[in-house]
Amino acid sequence: MRILHTSDWHLGRIFHGIYLTGDQDHVLQQFIQLAGEVRPDVILITGDIYDRSVPPTEAIKLLDEVLSRILMNYKVPIILITGNHDSPDRLGFGARLLAMQGLHLIGQLTDRLKPIVIHDSFGPVYFCPAPYVEPPLVRERLLAPDAVNHEQAMLSLIQHLSAPIPEGVRRVILAHAFAAGGEESESERPLTVGGSGTVSASLFQPFNYAALGHLHQPQEVGSEHVRYAGSLLKYSFSEASHRKSVTLVEMDGAGKTAFETISLTPRRDVRRLEGYFTDILAGPKNGESRDDYIMVTLRDTGPIMDAIGKLREVYPNVLHLERPCLTAGGELRGPGADHRRLSEAELFSSFFEQVTGTPLSGDQNKAFAETLEQFYRREREVRA
Secondary structure (H helix, E strand, O other), X not given: OEEEEEOOOOEOOEEOOEEXXXXXXXXXXXXXXXXXXXXXXXXXXXXXXXXXXXXOHHHHHHHHHHHHHHHHHHOOOEEEXXXXXXXXXXXXXXXXXXXXXXXXXXXXXXXXXXXXXXXXXXXXXXXXXXXXXXXXXXXXXXXXXXXXXXXXXXXXXXXHHHOOOOOOOEEEEEEEOEEOOOOOXXXXXXXXXXXXXXXXXXXXXXXXXXXXXXXXXXXXXXXXXXXXXXXXXXXXXXXXXOOOEEEEEEEOOOOOEEEEEEEOOOOOOEEEEEEOHHHHOOOOOOOOOOOOEEEEEEOOOOOOOOHHXXXXXXXXXXXXXXXXXXXXXXXXXXXXXXXXXXXXXXXHHHHHHHHHOOOOOHHHHHHHHHHHHHHHHHHHHHHO
């Protein structure tokens, strides 16, 4: 069986004030083309389809277009589960009708939740959909009093889904969860406030393949067959080094799996530049695009007038600028004495050391004294 696994589309995402729907559409057109080329037996989408529970209209239209074209043009069944960003009620609307057309939307947790069976030339494969669900809901819906945390809730959900599966058949789980040992990035929303939102990767060992969603870095966790497909695009500057992809899984009749990661090319990359102002103004190198989404970290310690404006003349999509020299120490401090008893020179010296982390040099003290004297001289001339 050939399985195409993707996850964490986050349709409708806003990145530093930029709506990414156009960028997402660009990559999803490649995904549609890929589905037509590899002709999978099933497509798995493991949660966080939208970026928020009430998505914008453009995001809804984009999802409708992508799913409709795959189903109508290629007749490939799709199994989609909700993540912690999605609304199970909204995304699951019309689920029973759509399942008859090959689109299985799994969001609501009920005691009727069961595996989806898809056949290939070797026989049936049981797909167990485990959408993101809070532990209290698992306790209530599955009558599982031990589901007091995410680990126990996932175990209860797996036991419920596995109960009707015969022994010795191939099985796949779809889950939206934080498997312990996985690598995080800045753009994932925590699954819990206080306590642990992680689950043990060993819970997924009984399955021939575990298709996971939530973490944005494509990676395996614990075993080769327990995999995150990663997010559709880079959704934070911490992901600048990520290589985004989808995962193609080949499963034989015995349940043995082989994997291939297939990269998708974004319209604009997400990159981090660090260096001195004049060097960065020299522009892109080695075939890099000036239109990428850019974060700039400047090493300069001196003042720069309208730094971000000048940088945007070279890189129009500079979205974030950092000046480490202005945030040295990371904490706000007072001048170290009663400011009312300090001279202007002492106040400025204290301020300078606080924001730069270094004391004023002799030449800098002299320059400040001369500037202050010029200011007072003009004040006296005005009064005269």
